[in-house]
Each structure stands twice: as structure tokens, then as C-alpha cells.
Amino acid sequence: MEEGKIYLLVISILAFVAYRVVQGVYNVFLHPLSRFPGPRAAAATSWWKTYVEVVRQESMVHVLVGLHKVYGDIVRVGPNELHFANPEAYHDIYRSELRWDKEAKLYESFGEDRSSFGLLRYGDAKQRKEVLQPLFSRRAILGMQELVGEKVDHLVQVLVKNQAVGKSSDMLFALRCFTVDMILDFCFAKSVDAMDEPDFAAPIVVAMDNSLPTFHMFHHFPWFRKTILSLPPWLALKASPETAGLTQLQVILGKQVKDVTTSPSILEASPHPTIYHRLLDPKVRNSNLLFEDGALFDEALTMLFAGGVTVGDTSMTGFFHILDQPTLYSALRSEVLKAWPNINNPPTLEALESLPLLTATIKESLRVAPGACSPLLRIVPPTGATINGTFIPASTIVGMSSFFVHQSAAIFSDPGTFNPYRWISPDSSGLEKWLVAFSKGPRSCLGMNLAWCELYLLYATLLRRVEMRLDGTKREDLEWRDCFTPFYPGRHLRVFCEGVEK
Numbered sequence: 001m002e003e004g005k006i007y008l009l010v011i012s013i014l015a016f017v018a019y020r021v022v023q024g025v026y027n028v029f030l031h032p033l034s035r036f037p038g039p040r041a042a043a044a045t046s047w048w049k050t051y052v053e054v055v056r057q058e059s060m061v062h063v064l065v066g067l068h069k070v071y072g073d074i075v076r077v078g079p080n081e082l083h084f085a086n087p088e089a090y091h092d093i094y095r096s097e098l099r100w101d102k103e104a105k106l107y108e109s110f111g112e113d114r115s116s117f118g119l120l121r122y123g124d125a126k127q128r129k130e131v132l133q134p135l136f137s138r139r140a141i142l143g144m145q146e147l148v149g150e151k152v153d154h155l156v157q158v159l160v161k162n163q164a165v166g167k168s169s170d171m172l173f174a175l176r177c178f179t180v181d182m183i184l185d186f187c188f189a190k191s192v193d194a195m196d197e198p199d200f201a202a203p204i205v206v207a208m209d210n211s212l213p214t215f216h217m218f219h220h221f222p223w224f225r226k227t228i229l230s231l232p233p234w235l236a237l238k239a240s241p242e243t244a245g246l247t248q249l250q251v252i253l254g255k256q257v258k259d260v261t262t263s264p265s266i267l268e269a270s271p272h273p274t275i276y277h278r279l280l281d282p283k284v285r286n287s288n289l290l291f292e293d294g295a296l297f298d299e300a301l302t303m304l305f306a307g308g309v310t311v312g313d314t315s316m317t318g319f320f321h322i323l324d325q326p327t328l329y330s331a332l333r334s335e336v337l338k339a340w341p342n343i344n345n346p347p348t349l350e351a352l353e354s355l356p357l358l359t360a361t362i363k364e365s366l367r368v369a370p371g372a373c374s375p376l377l378r379i380v381p382p383t384g385a386t387i388n389g390t391f392i393p394a395s396t397i398v399g400m401s402s403f404f405v406h407q408s409a410a411i412f413s414d415p416g417t418f419n420p421y422r423w424i425s426p427d428s429s430g431l432e433k434w435l436v437a438f439s440k441g442p443r444s445c446l447g448m449n450l451a452w453c454e455l456y457l458l459y460a461t462l463l464r465r466v467e468m469r470l471d472g473t474k475r476e477d478l479e480w481r482d483c484f485t486p487f488y489p490g491r492h493l494r495v496f497c498e499g500v501e502k
């Protein structure tokens, strides 16, 4: 290289470094958020988060717990970002009358920009959710009980088959296989029969699990995400083996979408309405400008993660704690047996909903399971906002992880203990407000009714039709890392499942 060019290059690099230093100094001392406490490095640059999540591979929710202990209820976790710890703040951010946008960098990392979950603006998401809402209404879900029941029965058959050859079952993957089969049926009236794969290691479930830690790379390096997602699968697999999970998922799901869009007659044969009936309805498509190419795929991917991982993880957490407490397990089995005396005649969802201990146990599972554990980031509107009694300037990125509400000792005494009875004790009124697993406000969970239905039928059936015993799983095995939803790097929950005859 010529001397002049080298000189120019050095000057450019120095100018860039100087610019970054000046920007960092501005961020720390002069930025509108400079009065909020937090680590200096986080105030100076957004690379602090990248360092924590990508280089150190730490779990941000757990890091936030430590930071709030040091800095108090409001912590500055980025040049323009605040995290809150006081449970009251949750309702200040996720209130139903607020119309705040989702934060672009976080939500674009999922590669689901054109889905009900990924659309950033309230108005766009509302339009999409209105299309899908009829399928998720309480009435629609009551009509889906039979389908959910069939899937749960199938799960029981496989669990018992494993036991017949002396094997325990991997319940994390078993329950995710159940929800994946359920969601794909609900979307496409078609199943990949994940539950029938040996050891529940269905390619789609393994791919989803492998793709969870990839989330941080996609979040912090958008150019990397764009490159990988634009490559043909064979090249993406070669170029980035660590994101192979997501590439495989794209292929599997892409095939499902292609099958149903090229042969919509698949849907005609469906015994129940599906998400694709709604999305492919010409009336809906013609009146809805948001249906660009790719929206169908994005929506399917959303349903798979939003509906598959969450229900699976919640029930896995719940069953670990139930089996870890023999007295609770036996009380639950007695309650379900009373409501379900004839094994061949299962009760309806409505009947199960009236069982106090079962209901309390599902609530406690939703509280204790990490769920969508990351702070759900929102942008403060131009008027600014008051959160936790403090004025927050316009355009600030704000968020709060549900973990801080669910683990608050001021609300839930002894929060680290799985105790369903807290939901039915005389002083439990008022606790409901603090169950925020499905979030609150206009961007709260679309699939909540379906999730409750799946959880009721799953819990009741496993309690009634199976006798379960832990295969050596310890509490430490359930340690998780915040990858928006939890990633479980340890040994999965394993359970022996003996079939009950009558």
C-alpha cells in the first residue's frame, strides 16, 4: 500500500476512535440519562451488553439482579436504556392504555419482522392480531379441546412406551414435542409427528433448542443475522455451523409453509380451523396491506417459538417441582381423581378449571418458570413518561423482566419456593395482578387462552393417566440462561412414567 493511503487509513481509524471516545464521554456525563445510576461502561457504550452476552456468555436477567442490588430500582444498562426492578414499574410500562412501540434492535433479532410478535408499531400489530384473534378467543379454544386432548393422549402413550423398555423420558423435549405437534396442527392442520421421534429428539425441536443461544449473536450483530438468513441453507450451514439450528428450522418450517400455500386443499381436509385458514383467506389478504411475501413464514415461526417453547418450559418446570414434593404430588392426584373417576371419560376444560389445587399449581408454574424472561423493550413516546414515580425522557428504551415481579419477596413470600398453596390461602386476593407471565397491555400474549387450555389438559392427564418418578434430576439441572426465553444447558428433566390402567 502506498504511504499516502496508509496515512489516510491511520487518520480515519484515529478519527473513528476519537469520535467514539467523545461519544462515550457525552453519554456518561451529558446524556439526558446521565443522572441514572449503573455501570459506567454500560452508560458509555452499547458494546457493554455485547460483552456480557456474547463474550462472557452471561445470562442478562441474572446480571440485572446483581446490578439492582448495587444501584437500586432503576439501572442504566445502555447509553439510552433503563431497566426497572420495582414491581409497580411493570404496570407503568405494560399498561393496557399505552401504545408504545417495541424496540427495533431486540425484536428484529428474531427474524420475524412481519409477524404479530415482530411488528414494532402498535397499529400494525393490532391489525394483524385482529385477523388472528378469532382463533385464540376463549370460545374458539373451548372448541379445540378435543385436538389438545388427542395430542396429550399421544404424549402419554409414548411416555409409557419408554417406561415399558425401562427408560425414563426427557421431559423438556417431550413437552416441547407435544407443543410443536400441537402448534403445527393448529397452524397447518399437519403434524411433523415430533412426539414419535426416538427420545423425543425431533429435528425441529433439536433445531429450536440449538437456535436459542444464537439469539445473542443475531441481536448484537444485525449484519451477521442478515447475512446468514439470506444465504441458501447449504451455504449457511457451512458458513456458520453454530447457527445450524436456525437454518434447519427455516428449512423444515419453510416446507410446511410451501406445502400449504401451494396446495391449500390440505386445509380443506382439516377438521378444525387453522391459523392458515385465516391468513390465506382472500378477504383478509386483500384488505390487509401488511401481508407481504414472507409474512406467512414469519407468523409460523412466531407461533412455533411463542407457543412451543413457552408452554413446554412452563410445564417442564411445574412437573419438576410437583415430583420433587411428594405430598403436593399426591394431593394433586387425589383432586384430579375425584373430578375424573372413570379413566375413559376425561373431564372438560371447564370442569378442570374449577379444581383449586390444579389451578393454583398451574399459576405457580407460570410464576416460577422463566417464560419470556428477557426485559420486553419498549420506546418511551415523545411526551416522556412516569415510571416508578420518576420522569423518563422521550425515546428512552425501557424494559422490565417478569422475573423481578415473580421473584419479589414483597409480593410472594419465600419466592424461591414452589408453593401452589399461596394462590389459595385466605390472603391471596390481589396476587393475580402480579402474575405477569403473559405480560400485560396491548402487546400481551395472543395465545394465552390456548396456553391455559394446553396446561390444564396436560397437567390433569399426566396426573391421572401416569405415575411419575424423577430419574435423578436435581434443582441445579434446571439452571437456565436468558436467551429471551430460557436455554437449559444442563441435564434435562428425566422422568419414569408408568401407565395407570384405571
Ligand code: HEM
Pocket (backbone or CB within 6 Å): 116, 117, 118, 125, 129, 183, 302, 303, 306, 307, 308, 310, 311, 314, 371, 372, 376, 437, 438, 439, 442, 443, 444, 445, 446, 447, 448, 450, 451
Ligand atoms: C405458557 C405459555 C406462554 C407464555 C408464558 C407466553 C408469554 C408471552 C409474553 C410474555 C408475550 C409478550 C412478548 C413481548 O412483549 O415481546 C407473548 C406474546 C405473544 N405470544 Fe405468548 N406465551 C405463551 C404461550 C403462547 C401460545 C400458546 C401462543 C400461540 C400459539 C402465543 C403467541 C404469542 C404471540 C403471537 C405473541 C405476540 C403478541 C404481540 O406482540 O402483540 N403465546 N407471550
